[in-house]
Amino acid sequence: MFTLPSGVSFFERGWLSSNNVLIQDDEQAILVDTGYWTHADQTAALVAATLKERPLTSIMNTHLHSDHCGGNAHLQGLYPALTTYIPPGHASFVDQWDVNVLTYEPTGQHCPRFTKSGVLRGGESFTVAGSTWRIHAAPGHDPHSIIIFNESDGILISADALWENGFGVVFPEIEGFAAFEEVKLTLAAIEQLKPRVVLPGHGSAFDDVDGALERARSRLAQFESAPDKHANYAAKVLLKFKLLELQKIKLVDYLGWGQSAQYLHLLHTTYSQGISFEAWFLDLCKALEKSGACLINDEYINNRN
Ligand SMILES: [Zn+2]
Missing domain, CATH: 1.10.10 (Arc Repressor Mutant, subunit A)
Incomplete structure (x- = not known):
């Protein structure tokens, strides 16, 4: 079994809320993804139990599906100095709060309105406790999704691009935009990173990355040959x-x-x-x-x- 470095906490949630990763050192406490809005209290309690009296300093969202950023507004209310970073593709739609483009309307889901402080661009990195975490674009499940890779310890926050058994629905395909190829390229990019441990957006953390990639690829092949199965x-x-x-x-x-x-x-x-x-x-x-x-x-x- 693998262990996570001190300062990295993985909160595995039920399937309605995405998992959360809390990354901290003496100066910063960053929460990656915040779950669904109906679980916002639970998300805040998990954060507070880990940080004790210290404040959360930043939120980073891998993408803006309602189950990944539904707790943003609640946490912004609890921690007034909190900064919130999102992938660049949807930044202006967050400012305008366009519930159509942000998918809350067409999915019939809900997400309380929140504000952003900045964006997370592919190639950029940030440092926590001396470890470099790098942002990588990961289109497929969502065209704007990012994943975050800790280069020192080989830990990948994979969002919905790779789970232990599969990956998230390929949303652009629902709208009639071909995106299975992007899923394939993102899986190849993940393989290249050679992660030691994957902290996925849903389900358990895992270290059999080769096995997970094989299962994801076979699922993708099924969808490619029969798009109605994916639908x-x-x-x-x-x-x-x-x-x-x-x-x-x-x-x-x-x-x-x-x-x-x-x-x-x-x-x-x-x-x-x-x-x-x-x-x-x-x-x-x-x-x-x-x-x-x-x-x-x-x-x-x-x-x-
Ligand atoms: Zn998603």
Whole structure:
């Protein structure tokens, strides 16, 4: 088993919130990603329990999906001197708070408004406790995502570009932009870094990086040969995410939420035009139930872990 250097803490969260990494020395305490907004109190408690009386000095977001920056606003309220750094691609949309481009509207998710102090560009680095952490662009799952690599200790914060078993939904593909090739290039870039330990955006930390890359590549090959499989996976991820948030909801209200999520309409019209949106949505619910991800009874749908 691997150990992390002192000053690096990994908070593994449930799947609704992204994991968080706290990197600190005597002067700084930087939190990479802040989870989903409904868990903001939990995120703040994890940070406070580790830092004790010391303040959090910075937030860095690998990308701006709601499950990675949903705690930003809450933490900004708790620590007035906090600075917040985001990938450059969405910077102006954060300033304008464009919930469409930031995907909160089309995913049917929510993220409390926050402000940014600066951006994290590929190639730039920062130093904590004498260790260099370098930013690398990692498009694919999200065109603007970055990953952060600690060159001294071989620790990679991989966001949703690489998990122990797979990687995040390739969001540009939902919008009709080819991005599987970017996923492939990002996996190659990760391999080149030769990380010793990977701290992913979701799931456990791991050190069998070769195994994870192999699994990710085989999954990518499946998606490339059958994009409808990816579309089906993406739709189920969006549904399950909402269920994780709501836990229990009337099926009719759940469908109402689905009707409001633009990405679900895109997936439906692109891949499943033969059936109505309602029938397609209910088929997805049944598929989730079959896999043990939810339970449908009477007029309710319940999350199952
Ligand atoms: Zn993401």
